Amino acid sequence: MRAEQKPTPKMAFHSSLLLSQILLLFLVSSSSWTSATHPIQQTFFRCLSTNSRNSVPLSSYYTPGNVSSFTSVLNSTANNLRYLLPTVPKPVIIFTPLSEAHVQAAVICSRWLGLALRVRSGGHDYEAVSYVSQIECPFVVIDLAHLRAINVDIPRGTVWAQAGATTGEVYYRIAEKSKVHGFPMGLCTSLGIGGHITGGAYGSMMRKFGLGADNVVDVRMVDAKGRILNRKAMGEDLFWALRGGGGGNFGIILAWKLKLVDVPETVTVFTVTKTLEQGATNILYKWQKIAPELDDRLFIRVIIQASSTDLTANRTVTTSYNALFLGDPDTLLGITGKGFPELGLTRSDCVETSWIGSVLYIAGYPNTTAPEVLLQGKALFRNYFKAKSDFVRTPIPETGLMGLWKIYFEEEVPFMIWNPYGGAMARVPEWATPFPHRCGTLFKIQYVTAWQDGTKNAARHMSWIRKLYDYMAPYVSKNPREAYVNYRDLDLGMNKKGFNSLREASSWGLRYYKSNFHRLVQVKTKVDPDNFFRHEQSIPTHLRMKKGN
Structure with a gap:
């Protein structure tokens, strides 16, 4: 399928309903398929082939019996190597649908056969709930990699x-x-x-x-x-x-x-790095106050790292101010000169480029990279890692930052990104969408630790990031301590029964969605009352809440 191709033409709602009813009737009449003579993989494929309006090629279907191809597809977009270890449960089937009808059939067949379903569209899922199940087996992965029109x-x-x-x-x-x-x-x-x-x-x-x-x-x-x-x-x-x-x-x-x-035909990007010896602590303290208040066209995030991975070396902390401005350098310099002079931005720091050029720049590609690299669709990095997140509503004092640096020096590859809010983010009500981290938020923090030696020192790295997270508690949002759902964090809680209870789900639901969580539960109860779509941190239904409590 070519990327410029149009998506599959729309089906009418009532036609889709009729099709699903016909398929379900057929499945009920064909229960003999589940006999012991047909392994689940064969049964599922026959179900797909019979109940899809489009033929299902074998090349879209992977089982553990063919180890090489199965492993290749499972690993293809899995960024967190922690979830590819041999001890982690693997799916019994990976299906890569080629059409919308294939996806419909996959849902119907999974329900009929009592298989848990996981759906992967890209694989950046930090805790791998889109392609790993720690609570239910057997399960199927529906990988949407071929649906990219x-x-x-x-x-x-x-x-x-x-x-x-x-x-x-x-x-x-x-x-x-x-x-x-x-x-x-x-x-x-x-x-x-x-x-x-x-x-x-x-x-x-x-x-x-x-x-x-x-x-x-x-x-x-x-x-x-x-x-x-x-x-x-x-x-x-x-x-x-x-x-x-x-x-x-x-x-x-x-x-x-x-x-x-x-977007303007020409935009401006820059990266300015300051170390502790260059006043990074004071500059970062100022950034917290002004970054959300600057011109809406200006986005300045801060990438915070250690200067070396050697714990015995004379290390420092580097703070890199990585930015996009939807305008020209002269206008940008006027804005930063007035609002953020401490950064010391100069004309030579500024790079004029196109909007697509800014996409490449912010993503970390070299300046000479052609835009066609974006068609490769593969992640730049794959690591063993653990990530967490926070939202900050009042500036962290310099004393708090200095304590943060001490903990930083205890880890080989400590990493944080601070992303400024304000502007349009402050003008949208927190109930407008389920994403609630809006007005009053100064910035979001992403914490990451990464390593390459598998399980050897994993416990130490995990312990470090939890220590860092605990240290930050006094300086971040409270009641609840908010978190970003796209940086999924199983430390916040996990349903252990397949069907999560209200008590379990609230432990992460209120952090990700705040009061919007309650409306999400209502919607879930209405559209998926049997809780078919579920995972370790899924939204429960009211009925399941009552049974789980």
């Missing part, structure tokens, strides 16, 4: 993009058609947009245009009954829930319809 409609100012397309592919196809249009979502260009937008999708233009989820105008998804729904068919409650309510909760996203935003 993108249709850019400049006259209408929209893009239809299938769930398996990456952010980089979407950016490339937009820039291919226009130099003055873009879309505000992820900084990392290998994110699969199916799951990315379900968590909100922030990026370097969020202070000007908000989140990716704020700029979605329609969607196509398969629900728990195997029906294909668009915005009109599903209603506004479910459409609301999909745009920030997290992946794997309500159905399988097939495609998003995105509203393009206007």
Whole structure:
């Protein structure tokens, strides 16, 4: 399927309902398939082949019996190597659908056979709940990697993009058609947009245009009954829930319809690095106050690292101010000179480029990189890692920062990114979408520790990041201590029964969604009352809450 190809034509809601009812009737009449003479892998494939309107090629179907191809597909977009260890449970089947009808059949067959279902669109899932199950076996992985068609409609100012397309592919196809249009979502260009937008999708233009989820105008998804729904068919409650309510909760996203935003033909990017010896602590303290208040066109994030991985070396902390300005260098210098002179930004620091050039720059590609690299769709890095997140509402004092640096020096590869809010993020009510971290938030912190030696020192690295997280508690949001659902963190809680209870789900649900969690539960109860779509941190139904408590 070529990336410029249009998504599969829309099916009518009532036709989809009729199809699912016919399929379910057929399945009931064919229960003899489950006899012991047919292993589950064979039974599932026969079910798919019989119940899909499009033929299902064997090349889209992978089982552990063919170790090489199965492992290759499972590992293809799995960024966190912690979840590829031999001790981690593996799916009994990986299915890579080639059409929307294949996805419908996969849902219906999974339900009929009593198989848990995991859905992967990109693989950046930090705790791998989209392709690993720690609570239910057997399970099937539906990998949407082949559903990546993108249709850019400049006259209408929209893009239809299938769930398996990456952010980089979407950016490339937009820039291919226009130099003055873009879309505000992820900084990392290998994110699969199916799951990315379900968590909100922030990026370097969020202070000007908000989140990716704020700029979605329609969607196509398969629900728990195997029906294909668009915005009109599903209603506004479910459409609301999909745009920030997290992946794997309500159905399988097939495609998003995105509203393009206007960008200048020329933008400016820069990176300025300050060490502790160059006054990094004082500059970072000032950044916390002014970054959310600067011109909406300016996004300055801070990447914080240690200067060396050698714990015995004379180390320092580096703070790199990595920025996009939707305008020219002269205007930018006027803004920073007045609002953030401590940074010491000069004309020579500024790089003029196109919007697509800024995408490559912020993603960390060398300046000579051609935009076509965005079509590769592969992640730059794969590591064993653990990540956590926080939202900050009052500036962290310099004494707090100095204590932070002491803990930093205890780890080989400590890493943080601080992303500024304000601008459009402060103007959107926190109930407008399930993503609640809006007005009053100064910035978001992502904490990461990474290592390459497998399980050898994993416990030490995990202990370190938890120590860092505990240290930061007095300086971040409280009641609840907020977290970003796209940086999923199983330390916050995990349902251990397959069907999570209210008590279990609230431990992470209130952190990810705040009061929006309660509305998400209502939507879940309505659209998926049997809780078919579930995982370690999924949103429960009211009925399951009552049974679980």
